[in-house]
Amino acid sequence: MDFTIQYTKEQEDFRAEVRGWLDQNAQYPSEWGDIPPETDHWKPEMRQWALDFSRKLGEKGWLFPLWDKEYGGGGLTGDHDIVLKEELGNYDIPESGRGELQAGSIMVHGSDEQKKRFLKPILTGEVVCWQLFTEPEVGSDLASLRTRAEKDGDDFIITGQKIFVGDSFDADWLWCLAVTDPDAPRHQNIGAFFMPANLPGISIANLNLVVQRGKRLVSMDGVRVSREYLIGEETQGWRVAQTTLELEHGAAGFLAERDSTVRDVIEYTKETVRNGKPLSKDPFVQQAMVENFIETNIHRLLGLRNYWMFNSGRTVTFHGSQVSLLRKDFNLKAADRILHALGPQALINDEKWGALKKRVEHHQRETLVGAHPGGTLEVQKLIIARRLGISRTQERAAPTQAPTQGR
Ligand SMILES: Cc1cc2nc3c(=O)[nH]c(=O)nc-3n(C[C@H](O)[C@H](O)[C@H](O)COP(=O)(O)OP(=O)(O)OC[C@H]3O[C@@H](n4cnc5c(N)ncnc54)[C@H](O)[C@@H]3O)c2cc1C
Structure with a gap:
């Protein structure tokens, strides 16, 4: 069986359009150098650039491509969304705050008037x-x-x-x-x-x-x-909040990995020589990198599964919390393996001495705090148990609505 992804002519045409547009709009001034991963360290002009870029994407309907045009989305399909995410993934773009959780909750629980009033500014990137x-x-x-x-x-x-x-x-x-x-x-x-x-x-x-x-x-x-x-x-706010949290956990899935550090550390071990040979020749480092690679891919595939289930109207139950739990768990393990594989370089907060210009040090901290938003690992386990009917209480997933529903 051939697993090569085949793109349609329409997708390739769309890709050419997206590439042309990104060429013009997605390059931040080169004199800024690398954008710091921690946004508190950004200069005001970086912040403004990120907001403006989001708004430009929003104007084209590419910030929320799957949502209806009526609400400020792009009215596009998953085929377009895939191309957009792939092309955007080629740029190191500082992302501004997006309101997909709020939009998703208002779509399910808001009145028609509230949808008309609140969704467009969110989906076009006008508001944070x-x-x-x-x-x-x-x-x-x-x-x-x-x-x-x-x-x-x-x-x-x-x-x-x-x-x-x-x-x-x-x-x-x-x-x-x-x-x-x-x-x-x-x-x-x-x-x-x-x-x-x-x-x-x-x-x-x-x-x-x-x-x-x-x-x-x-x-x-x-x-x-x-x-x-x-x-x-x-x-009814508890019910409304459950929709928000369902989406935050990952019920809607995703097309692209958010974190490139694991991938880049693998390259780093090939290029970094210790005791006369590349780090990647050390069997311990090899094992750590392979485990990280496998788990990152499991997470990516589960994200794709949820994306498909959500957008094709299939019933999502434990799936959002499963992705959230595995992301948090894998990230913590990945950071620990990287720390043991690279040693002190993983903890040095210095452009010159820290691995990957100190990005690895940031990854060590980020994975720790990243175990909390939207509910910790224990909370995700609890939700999964409830959805499977093996907990004190049994519950269904909160209502969510795919933006393409009814189209
Ligand atoms: C980076 C970051 C971003 C965040 N963003 C937001 C945001 O935008 N909006 C927002 O509202 N909140 C946000 N939060 C807060 C986040 O939702 C909470 O940190 C999280 O829900 C855990 O709550 P807590 O910190 O009070 O920990 P606690 O609830 O005090 O938990 C402490 C520990 O006890 C464990 N625990 C608690 N209850 C149980 C139980 N029943 N069974 C087993 N173990 C249990 C937890 O797993 C955890 O390990 C953010 C947090 C972080 C770190």
């Missing part, structure tokens, strides 16, 4: 959205969140704090969970709000964490939020 779920006292047990949204006529008054939230870019919109009915049972007491980030009473502080990627502490002190920003019913 942050997810405000985690609180200083509440992480894995999200249903115990304490931020309050008290009703006042047609408005809600929100008070509380959210931590480890935000992104490299300043927010225009906040996706915030808050308790709307403190007397209602767990899971039936929360509202989900998609609200402007500049409302009076919101203050934002930077956090200096292990990886410097714009994480913040957001404090809300009596923030008046109109009901028009409530997505779903006022005590």
Whole structure:
């Protein structure tokens, strides 16, 4: 059987169009050199370039190619999406914050009016959205969140704090969970709000964490939020949040690996000579690199499987959490193997002495913190057990909707 991928004439024509456009638009000024992996170290002009590039992609419908044009997407097919992702993968493009989780949640739970109003700015890259779920006292047990949204006529008054939230870019919109009915049972007491980030009473502080990627502490002190920003019913927020988390875990799948460090470290071991021979000739290093290679590919293939299942309308159950769990687990193991294979070079935060111009050192930190967003490994295991029906409770996956559904 021949497994070579065959592209159609339409795909090749589209590739030529994408290449031509990227040639013109995807090169950031060469005098910037390498873009630092930690966005807190970016110059303001890098930040602006990344936002502008996202918006240009959005204008063409290439930021969210599969979504309907009506909502600001490209109205394109998976065939186009594959070509776009492959071509974009050839560029080292600093990515700006995207709102796919918020858009996906509004699509399922928002009213028609909210979809018309909120989706286009997200899908065209006009706005940056942050997810405000985690609180200083509440992480894995999200249903115990304490931020309050008290009703006042047609408005809600929100008070509380959210931590480890935000992104490299300043927010225009906040996706915030808050308790709307403190007397209602767990899971039936929360509202989900998609609200402007500049409302009076919101203050934002930077956090200096292990990886410097714009994480913040957001404090809300009596923030008046109109009901028009409530997505779903006022005590349906838990259900709404489950859609967001389902997507965050990976239910929609992906076409390309996000992390190129494992691949580049393999090349590094071929080029780096220690004790008179390339590192890659050491049997221990060989084993470590092969294990990393295999696991990266397992993760990539599971991402492709989810992409196919999601976009062809198949029922996704444990699949999103499976991808999330394996990504986090593989990443931690990969970093550990790299550390043992390369030794101190993996930990040196110096352009000259650190492996891959200190990218490996960054990878060591990134994989540690990367075990948390969207739920830790233990939380993913719990979800999988529930979906398989072998836990204390049994549950189905939250509703999600492929952007191509109905087309
Ligand atoms: C880089 C990064 C980005 C993030 N981005 C966002 C964001 O954009 N928005 C947002 O809202 N939050 C964000 N978070 C927060 C993230 O969702 C939380 O860190 C995560 O949910 C874990 O919560 P916690 O840190 O409070 O840990 P805890 O909940 O205190 O957990 C501590 C440890 O206990 C384990 N544990 C907890 N409960 C159980 C259990 N029942 N069974 C077994 N083990 C358990 C956990 O696995 C973990 O190892 C981010 C975090 C990081 C590090």
